[in-house]
Every structure is written in structure tokens, then in C-alpha cells.
Amino acid sequence: MTAVDRLIERVDRLVTERPLAVIAAFLLVTVVFAGGLTGIQTSAGADQFTQDIPAQRALDEIDEEFETSIGGSATSAQVIVSDDNVLSRDALVRTLETQSRLESRSTLRVASTSSHADAIARQLDPAAESAAERRDAVAEATPAELRTAVADADAAGAVAPQVSVDYNPTAQRAGTAIVGITYDLPDAATTARVTELQTRSVDVVDSVPGNEAGENAILFGDGVLQSEITALLTDTAIIVFPAALILIVGFLIFAYRDPIDMAIGISALLLSLLWTFGFMGYAGIPFSDSLVTVFPLLLAVGIDFGIHIVNRYREERETGTGIGASMRTTTDQLLVAFLLVTITTVFGLVSNVVSPFDPNRDFGIVAAAGIVFTLLIFSVYLPAAKVLADRWRERLPIPEFGTTALGSGGSRLARVLRVGVDLSRIAPVAVVVLLLVGGAAGGAYGTGVNTEFSEEAFFPDQDRLETYADLPEPFAPTEYTFLDVLDLFEEEFEQNFGGSVTLYVDQSVRDDDALELIDRTTRNPPDTFETTDERRAAATSVVTVIDDRAAQDPEFASLVERNDRLGNGVPDRNVDEVYDALLDSPAETQARGYLAADRGSARIDYTIRPGVDNSEAVADVRELAERTPLEAVPTGSLVVNEAVIDLLTESAIRSLFAAFGLTALFLALSYAYLEGKAVYGLLNLVPVLVTVGLLIGSMRLLDIPLTPINAPILSVSIGLGVDYTVHFVHRFVDEYKSGLPVDEALDVTIAGTGGALTGSMLTTVSGLGVLWLAVIPLLRDFGILLALGVFYAYLCSILLVPSLVVVWGRYGGVVGLGLDGGLRDSGVETGR
Known part of the structure; x- marks a missing residue:
């Protein structure tokens, strides 16, 4: 007996022999975790993603050292x-x-x-x-x-x-x-x-x-x-959570069709959320925009686990098997699948710790902890609660409601689910090729997806707010001033968001050549910079302040001329004397905006041409910083935003490869250990790759840009995809090992597990998709992507996996899947 078998046997005994003690223990742990709820703080907005970026540090220093920030x-x-x-x-x-x-x-x-x-x-x-x-x-x-x-x-x-x-x-x-x-x-x-x-x-x-x-x-x-950003989170929660609750309860009624079973499932979901919230409080992880998506994700996995447990248990009970024996069979078969799903999902989530953004790292840690809690609760607590409830039903006059498994018998759902199995008998190669090509095409098309980051991206547009304004209290959103301020800055002031870039001169500017070097940065400007009549950059610095003052004050102009050896209007000796006179003039306030109080740093602002692409302007100011002899750091909101965008793609790809590599290695080793065939694990990954490809393509098709909030979606989609394929493949392998031919094993799998997957998909997609109602656009997009990821994973498990099994058995049995005999015994053609 393996270690996994011994673990499952121990869980079997606890669940079937001491269910009340199990429930009491879980409730006690819940009380402990509830103590962490009071420690939860809130962190929101774009600042979460810019803290460690050099351009942002330079921007912070400018805010501290200069009077004009x-x-x-x-x-x-x-x-x-x-x-x-x-x-x-x-x-x-x-x-x-x-x-x-x-x-x-x-x-x-x-x-x-x-x-x-x-x-x-x-x-x-x-x-x-x-x-x-x-x-x-x-x-x-x-x-x-x-x-x-x-x-x-x-x-x-x-x-x-x-x-x-x-x-x-x-x-x-x-x-x-x-x-x-x-x-x-x-x-x-x-x-x-x-x-x-x-x-x-x-x-x-x-x-x-x-x-x-x-x-x-x-x-x-x-x-x-x-x-206001915190208010946005609150408004989103007030609108989204009730809608999610209504949809989830509705689909749970469809999936469970029994109030007691549904109450057990909902209680398990609540425990998962409480444990995760409590963990956040104890760990000191603030609740942020990114973490809003953790809880629909936990609901998705929890609902999936709960429906699978109850559905598989009902299958056994329909055969006349007793309560304890039915639950033992259920846990024996599903706990391994749950463990595989949990670990692979955790890999997909934990891969976000390599992200350069703190909120994404927090997302990975909190979501991974929540998934582990979900595994424990739905693998031990829920089965124990189900056993205890059914035993009370036998002793008490409690009526039974819908107790048949989803997708069983000759129901309409069962006929729909058989489409994938039927196609695997008719044209398996065509199905596999079509879906693989579709996934590859989606991935190739999706490489052109846009990236986006800005403070205003965290706020809804005015039209969306007006749509919600007619809702009754407490659903009507707060009135936000940010949009009005943004409009005012963009329409009424020259220094608007995105209208300039800045060089932060991080060195003393008291040397004789300091002002000359600052002045040289404005000569021969790149095409993205606004220019003056003299073919200089339209820039503002301490040099321009000196020029303006000299034009108005003859005495000051004489001082500048005496200290201008080159005769170009820029002092190149006794610059401290020039500074003293400037700061003792009416131009003091303006000078303080471009010269630090200790004269240990300076600032140069460059105006960007209207209509210029932001990335081009940022590239030019970065090149200028490298070219000048000054120790200069490019900064400004445009530069900071572009730095975040540069990290986004790198972060998403790095997390994706980390998640895929860890998942592939784990599944191969797990199936080699459990079943003696590593190829079972690799078969799980093919539908996942198709899911990821379709999801990337959908992002571009739906014009959803890659943002810091949805950057984890690619790695998370691996975990979500594995969730569905593992359940299907694991059930198929169990049925096939019991002696059934391939087509009969697929029939049993699609009838039992396919029904549970459908119930899980409908509930999860509605629970995640309800984020479309979020006031915050970034959360709305992430909800859409999560729901699409689940839907694609479901379709691939139902349509692709049966044909993939047949094709591999037909052409790949020589490397260890060993399905040739099953195919021949079932009468399915093997290419003779």
C-alpha cells in the first residue's frame, strides 16, 4: 500500500466512522481563523504596482525635493x-x-x-x-x-x-x-x-x-x-457579491437538487472563504484589487469539488450500496484527483511569486493557501457532513429530494455530453487536429494583445457610472471626483497626465558645467519632443527659469552675462552666486520647482508632441538619459506606466512557463507513481495548452488588454484547465483499469464525471462571469477571462480528451499508454 493509499484510508475511516468529531474539529479551526479577520487592511490603486520601479523612486524623490511635484x-x-x-x-x-x-x-x-x-x-x-x-x-x-x-x-x-x-x-x-x-x-x-x-x-x-x-x-x-479606490472596491463588492450569490445558489440548486446537500456545500464554501480571509489577516497581506478575484476562484474550485463528491456518491448509492461504503468508494476515487488538481492549481498560482509586482505575489500566495484549505474542507469536512446527514435521514422522517447523479441515465444532458465520445468514434484524428490547430492559431493571434497600465485604468468611465447611478441604495455607486479631476487636468492645464516626461538629475548641480550640461539635453531633440523655433526641445528647467528672469531683470541679466564665458546665455562659472540671486528674486517659487533646496539635484521637464505614441516618447527620454553625461533618471507618469507595461509581458510569460513546467513535471511523476504510466500526466496537458491558446486569442479578439490585475490569468488558466482534464482522465483510467474497453470506459466517464463537470462549469462560469458587473473595469475583464478559461477547459475535457485517448491508443500505445488491446476488444478501428 502506497503512502497515498494509507492517507486515503485514514480519511475514509475518519469520514465514515467519526463524522461528528470531524465536523467539530473543522468548526474549531474556523473559530481560530476568524480571529484573523480583524487584521485585514486595504491596499488599492496603481501605486501597488510601481513601488520598486526606479522611475517611481525618482518621481518620489522629486515630490520630496521640489516644490512643484x-x-x-x-x-x-x-x-x-x-x-x-x-x-x-x-x-x-x-x-x-x-x-x-x-x-x-x-x-x-x-x-x-x-x-x-x-x-x-x-x-x-x-x-x-x-x-x-x-x-x-x-x-x-x-x-x-x-x-x-x-x-x-x-x-x-x-x-x-x-x-x-x-x-x-x-x-x-x-x-x-x-x-x-x-x-x-x-x-x-x-x-x-x-x-x-x-x-x-x-x-x-x-x-x-x-x-x-x-x-x-x-x-x-x-x-x-x-x-475613492477603496470605495470602488466596496461598490464592486456590493454589486457583484449578491449577484454572484443569486447565480451560484441557482446553479447549486440545479446541481444538488436537495436542500440539505446544498446547505452542506454552501457551508463548505463559507469555511473556505473564512479560512482564507483569516489567513490574510494573520499573514498581514492587505486586501487589494488583485485579491478580489481570489474569492470567485475559490468558489469555482470549491463548487467543482463539492459537486464531484456528491455526484459520485449518488452514483454509488443508486446501485444500492450503503452510506459508508458509497462514501469510501467516492473518496477512494476522487481524493487522488482532488490532490492532483490542488497541487497543479497551486503550481499555477504560486508561479506568480516570480512576478515583480507585490499584489500579484500576494495573489499567488493567498490563492494557493485558499486552494489548499478548499482541498482539506471538501475532501474531509464535506464527506463527513454528507455521511452524518444521510444517517440522520435514515433515522428521522426527513424526505429525500433529487438524489440522482447529474448526466446519468437517458437524460437530455446525458445525450448532449456524449457528443465528444461519439466524435471520438467517428473522426478522432480530425477532432484532435482541429482543436490543436485552433488552440495554436488562438495563441499566435493573441501574441498581439495590448498591454495597459495607468491610474485612470482603475476607474470606470462616466458612462458605466451613469448606468449604475439609477440603482437603489445601497447598490448605487459613490460619486467619484477622480474622473472630474482627470478631465480638468487634461483640458485646463498644460501639465496634464501623459503630456510630458522628466529627467531627474541625481547629482550636484553646483559645478561650473552643470547648467551647460542641463542646457545640452535640450539640443537636437528627438521627434517625439515638442520643439521651439530654435530647434530645441520645449523644456522647462532651472536654465529656462534663469533665462526668463534675465529677460525681466537687467541686474540679474548682467550677473548671468558676467558668468557666461561661452556667451550662450547659460552661466558656466560661479553658478552658486547665480542661484543665490535667482532664489532672492520673485522667481524663487518657480526655481524651487526645478532646483533642490540643497542644490544636490535638479529636474528637467520635456513636453511631448500631441498624438505621439507613449512608448516612443519614453524610449526617447530613456535614450537621452543614457546619452547625457549627467547622472539622470527618466521619470514622470508616462515613464512609470511604460516601465510597468514592460514588466507585464515578461511577468506573464515567466509565470506561464513556470506554471506549465511545474505542472507537467508533477503530473508525469504523479501518474508514473500512481499508475506506472507517466504519459497519463502528459495527456492532461494537451487540452490545457489548447485552453491557454484559446484564452490568449480571446483577449485580443475582445480587446481586453494585459494589465497588472489580469497578468496571472495565463498561469491560473493552467490550473483551471488541469482541474477539468484531471477529473476526466483520472475517472477514465480507473474505469479502464477495472477491465472495461476504451469506448465503454469513456461512456461511463462521460455519464458520471461529465455530468459533474457540467454542473461545476455552469456554476463556476456564472460565479466568475458575474464580475462583469464590477464597477472597476480591470476586475470586469479578469472575471470575463476567468469564466472563459473555465468554459474552454470544460469544452476541451468533454470534446478533446475522448478523441485524444483514442488517437493515442491508436498511434501511441507503443510508448506506454497500453490501449491497443482495449481498442481492439471494443471493436473500435485501430487503423487496420
């Missing part, structure tokens, strides 16, 4: 104010009053605020230190004084960067402006703390007369963003 740091926020004219007296007073209330509310921990109104007020009263004093200076100025102050602030370069692109300096008009907020928080401040402060800041902004938060004064920052 690119992406916005965790301890900063912006208020986007709109008005008929944000440069009018009333609008300036309202803006400064907003700043004053934010700064004066000590509980908000606001360190400073900044705006175009600040710069204008300082022109009126350079001694005004607080926002309230600057507000009073604007309120008390004469119209002529105010107009002069606006012109002077504009000349100093302090107005245009803070207002929208409709700014008219002559008319002194603009429709929108940005107020910057910096919070006095330690680097270790939690997201929850930042979110709390920014949420409370919204109330303060709304308290200013004339402000309507979310309308003409929208506060946006990392905390608000994280809050």
Missing part, C-alpha cells in the same frame, strides 16, 4: 478652483480665504498652501506673512494696484503655471486655478491618516462662502484617491 506626494493635495475669472478680486479673496482656513485649522496639520493668489498678494504687500494678511491686501487694493500686481506676478512667472491654459495675460483672465496644500506629516504616516486629513480638508474648503466642494472647489490628493 509631478504626481503629487502622499502628504500633499490640490484644490482645483473654478470661476468666471480666477484672477478677479472676488475669486482671489475666496482663494486666499480658503488657504487661510486650511492653514489656521491646527487639527488639519497643514504646513503650507500656495496659489497664484499668493504671488499676486505678495506683490501688493511683501510683508504679508499669513494667508489672512494676503487676503486683506487683495481686498483693500485699488483696481489699478491689483491690475499692476497681477502683471508683476505674471512677469515673475508665478501665474501661468498655476492657472488653466485659457489664461489671457493681457485681459488678465483664466477660468481655473490650482491651490497646493502640503501637510505636516512624517514619512511613516499611514494612508488612513492622510485620507482622514484630506477628507476633513474638504469640509473646510466647503465652508468658505462661494465654494461648493466637488463643484467649483475640488480637493484632490493621494488620500482622497485611495479613499
Whole structure:
């Protein structure tokens, strides 16, 4: 007796002889796992996928070292104010009053605020230190004084960067402006703390007369963003979970047709979820967008296991066998298949630990642990509960409901399921060739699938939100400001998302040649960069700030000229003296955006031509970083997103090969150990390859891009595909070994296991496919892909495996499958 046989024998005894003790033990373990539920935290959004990318680290350093950030740091926020004219007296007073209330509310921990109104007020009263004093200076100025102050602030370069692109300096008009907020928080401040402060800041902004938060004064920052992404997860769960529950219960009723059996199956599913949630809490793994898909996946495998157990048990009971003996036969046959399915699925999931993204690694770990829990619960707890329930039925007057196996007898389902077996008798070679070619064609076509990553990809489009807006509470989704902010940045401001790339100069810029080297990066720009009349890149740096100031200030221009040995307008000696004068001028604020306080780093922004492909622009700025003698790191949202995209394909392919290699090796060794024929394991993999090929092709056909959320789909599809083929092949091998000819063994397999596979497929596809209702588009796409993966795996197991068995027996028996005799005994032609 092998170790596996001894393990199964021990499970048999526990399940049939001590079912009540088994149930009590599992409930006790559930109580322990429930203690971990309180430790679950939430992590969401694009930041999860960018933490370890050099371009993101450079972006974070820019946020810390410069006053003008690119992406916005965790301890900063912006208020986007709109008005008929944000440069009018009333609008300036309202803006400064907003700043004053934010700064004066000590509980908000606001360190400073900044705006175009600040710069204008300082022109009126350079001694005004607080926002309230600057507000009073604007309120008390004469119209002529105010107009002069606006012109002077504009000349100093302090107005245009803070207002929208409709700014008219002559008319002194603009429709929108940005107020910057910096919070006095330690680097270790939690997201929850930042979110709390920014949420409370919204109330303060709304308290200013004339402000309507979310309308003409929208506060946006990392905390608000994280809050909205968390709300998206909640809204998705509120919509998806009830729909999934209704569909799953409906199909479970079809599969079980008995309320007691269904209650046992649902209780086992709940235990699986509780154990997995508890594990997450104890392991300190945060609940993220990626992990939303774990739970439909666990439901899929759990439903599959439960239906197989109950269906196989019913087959035995229909022969008149007793409760204990029927369950022993069931577990003897299915536990090996469950073990194979679990281990191969775990391989497919654990392969994600090689992913460069933390959320995908967490997904692999949590899903693998959940699948192992599912194996234990459905292999031991559910059989014990079924045995105990049926024994009570015999002693108590409890009526029986539907107790026949799915697909048995001459039912309509049984006739449909026989299509694959019938085709294996008529044209097995044609079936195998057709499906193999289809899978290969799908895989080849799918190599052109797009990749996508951006912060906005985590948010639904406005049309989808409007579709859900009519739902009653609590299903109606939250009102999100992110979409409005994104539109405003793209439509109203020049520095919009995706409009520029940046070089972070990570070295001291105090040497004589530092400014010359920065200036050289703008010469002979690539075609993707916007250019000026002088064939230079349209760039902003400390050099351009110096140029602008020199054009406005003759004294400063003279200083620049004295320190410009080459005569090109760029200081190349005594640069510290030039910096001192620049920072002591009205251009200080603008200079601080491109020169670090310790002058140990600098920043250069390049504008991208409209309509240029993002990947081309990123490639050009990367080449520029390599070419310049400066120690420069390319960064900006475009560069970060492209870096994630570069890793996506590599990660997906690496996980796919790891999953396939581990699965192939394990199945071959397992069947060699269990049945003495490694080729049985390899036969399982052929339908899986077809499934993966069809799935990749479907991604491109349905225009579903590869994203960080669905990157694990290829490796997961191997586990899902093996699930169905293992059940079919394992049952067939058992029936064939019992002495049945091949065609009769296939008949028995399709009648019993085929019915269970159908019930499992319908329930799983509906449970996973309901993610199509998710508010988050990435989750919707992942749900569609998971459901398609299950459906393709089911079709391949029903249609391809019977013909594959016949073809291998006809042409490949010489290498060890040993089906020649069975084929001849059954009367199936073997090519004579």
C-alpha cells in the first residue's frame, strides 16, 4: 500500500466512522481563523504596482525635493478652483480665504498652501506673512494696484503655471486655478491618516462662502484617491457579491437538487472563504484589487469539488450500496484527483511569486493557501457532513429530494455530453487536429494583445457610472471626483497626465558645467519632443527659469552675462552666486520647482508632441538619459506606466512557463507513481495548452488588454484547465483499469464525471462571469477571462480528451499508454 493509499484510508475511516468529531474539529479551526479577520487592511490603486520601479523612486524623490511635484506626494493635495475669472478680486479673496482656513485649522496639520493668489498678494504687500494678511491686501487694493500686481506676478512667472491654459495675460483672465496644500506629516504616516486629513480638508474648503466642494472647489490628493479606490472596491463588492450569490445558489440548486446537500456545500464554501480571509489577516497581506478575484476562484474550485463528491456518491448509492461504503468508494476515487488538481492549481498560482509586482505575489500566495484549505474542507469536512446527514435521514422522517447523479441515465444532458465520445468514434484524428490547430492559431493571434497600465485604468468611465447611478441604495455607486479631476487636468492645464516626461538629475548641480550640461539635453531633440523655433526641445528647467528672469531683470541679466564665458546665455562659472540671486528674486517659487533646496539635484521637464505614441516618447527620454553625461533618471507618469507595461509581458510569460513546467513535471511523476504510466500526466496537458491558446486569442479578439490585475490569468488558466482534464482522465483510467474497453470506459466517464463537470462549469462560469458587473473595469475583464478559461477547459475535457485517448491508443500505445488491446476488444478501428 502506497503512502497515498494509507492517507486515503485514514480519511475514509475518519469520514465514515467519526463524522461528528470531524465536523467539530473543522468548526474549531474556523473559530481560530476568524480571529484573523480583524487584521485585514486595504491596499488599492496603481501605486501597488510601481513601488520598486526606479522611475517611481525618482518621481518620489522629486515630490520630496521640489516644490512643484509631478504626481503629487502622499502628504500633499490640490484644490482645483473654478470661476468666471480666477484672477478677479472676488475669486482671489475666496482663494486666499480658503488657504487661510486650511492653514489656521491646527487639527488639519497643514504646513503650507500656495496659489497664484499668493504671488499676486505678495506683490501688493511683501510683508504679508499669513494667508489672512494676503487676503486683506487683495481686498483693500485699488483696481489699478491689483491690475499692476497681477502683471508683476505674471512677469515673475508665478501665474501661468498655476492657472488653466485659457489664461489671457493681457485681459488678465483664466477660468481655473490650482491651490497646493502640503501637510505636516512624517514619512511613516499611514494612508488612513492622510485620507482622514484630506477628507476633513474638504469640509473646510466647503465652508468658505462661494465654494461648493466637488463643484467649483475640488480637493484632490493621494488620500482622497485611495479613499475613492477603496470605495470602488466596496461598490464592486456590493454589486457583484449578491449577484454572484443569486447565480451560484441557482446553479447549486440545479446541481444538488436537495436542500440539505446544498446547505452542506454552501457551508463548505463559507469555511473556505473564512479560512482564507483569516489567513490574510494573520499573514498581514492587505486586501487589494488583485485579491478580489481570489474569492470567485475559490468558489469555482470549491463548487467543482463539492459537486464531484456528491455526484459520485449518488452514483454509488443508486446501485444500492450503503452510506459508508458509497462514501469510501467516492473518496477512494476522487481524493487522488482532488490532490492532483490542488497541487497543479497551486503550481499555477504560486508561479506568480516570480512576478515583480507585490499584489500579484500576494495573489499567488493567498490563492494557493485558499486552494489548499478548499482541498482539506471538501475532501474531509464535506464527506463527513454528507455521511452524518444521510444517517440522520435514515433515522428521522426527513424526505429525500433529487438524489440522482447529474448526466446519468437517458437524460437530455446525458445525450448532449456524449457528443465528444461519439466524435471520438467517428473522426478522432480530425477532432484532435482541429482543436490543436485552433488552440495554436488562438495563441499566435493573441501574441498581439495590448498591454495597459495607468491610474485612470482603475476607474470606470462616466458612462458605466451613469448606468449604475439609477440603482437603489445601497447598490448605487459613490460619486467619484477622480474622473472630474482627470478631465480638468487634461483640458485646463498644460501639465496634464501623459503630456510630458522628466529627467531627474541625481547629482550636484553646483559645478561650473552643470547648467551647460542641463542646457545640452535640450539640443537636437528627438521627434517625439515638442520643439521651439530654435530647434530645441520645449523644456522647462532651472536654465529656462534663469533665462526668463534675465529677460525681466537687467541686474540679474548682467550677473548671468558676467558668468557666461561661452556667451550662450547659460552661466558656466560661479553658478552658486547665480542661484543665490535667482532664489532672492520673485522667481524663487518657480526655481524651487526645478532646483533642490540643497542644490544636490535638479529636474528637467520635456513636453511631448500631441498624438505621439507613449512608448516612443519614453524610449526617447530613456535614450537621452543614457546619452547625457549627467547622472539622470527618466521619470514622470508616462515613464512609470511604460516601465510597468514592460514588466507585464515578461511577468506573464515567466509565470506561464513556470506554471506549465511545474505542472507537467508533477503530473508525469504523479501518474508514473500512481499508475506506472507517466504519459497519463502528459495527456492532461494537451487540452490545457489548447485552453491557454484559446484564452490568449480571446483577449485580443475582445480587446481586453494585459494589465497588472489580469497578468496571472495565463498561469491560473493552467490550473483551471488541469482541474477539468484531471477529473476526466483520472475517472477514465480507473474505469479502464477495472477491465472495461476504451469506448465503454469513456461512456461511463462521460455519464458520471461529465455530468459533474457540467454542473461545476455552469456554476463556476456564472460565479466568475458575474464580475462583469464590477464597477472597476480591470476586475470586469479578469472575471470575463476567468469564466472563459473555465468554459474552454470544460469544452476541451468533454470534446478533446475522448478523441485524444483514442488517437493515442491508436498511434501511441507503443510508448506506454497500453490501449491497443482495449481498442481492439471494443471493436473500435485501430487503423487496420
